[in-house]
Amino acid sequence: MKRNVRRAWVLLGVLCGAAQAQQLDTHFSCSAKLDDKGEPAIFADTAEFKLKGDTIESFRWESSLFRSTHGFDCSIDEDDGLLAEVREDGGKTTWRVGLQDPQEAREKRGYGFDRIPRCTIRLVREGDRLNVMPSCPALCGSRANFTQLSVDMKTGKCDYEQ
Secondary structure, X not given: OHHHHHHHHHHHXXXXXXXXXXXXXXXXXXXXXEEEOOEEEEEEEEEEEEEEOOEEEEEEEEEEEEOOOOEEEXXXXXXXXXXXXXXXXXXXXXXXXXXXXXXXXXXXXXXXXXXXXXXXEEEEEEOOEEEEEEEOOOOOOOOOOOOOEEEEOOOOOEEEOO
């Protein structure tokens, strides 16, 4: 009898570990002066992500790109009608966050012209590192809206991908 109880506790511990691995609770603020297609630019991003499995408790991201003559920014949050999927593969947890109705989200932001409205953001956690990989060609306007970056969740150090 004791052997069955021990197995149950081990199984419960494994299940709890898997559930905990599928949780993300982080926030960050990053900026960097970089070269953008031969022109100096400032990239700036602030975000808060709180996900439990495929449930979004909080999701806010503002991404900006400033040049000497002009700039762009775009934000996304729960009010845009977000959906999440989660997948675990070894020591890596991946979330894919997308829009329930991409065209409605664009129109709500005042962008009524017809563009490819899809927007997905992959969040890949490997240990303390979070890779943020957007594919949002036209949520705000008609340019790529968010910057790909990587964040060390312990130190807060950000690395922009170009």
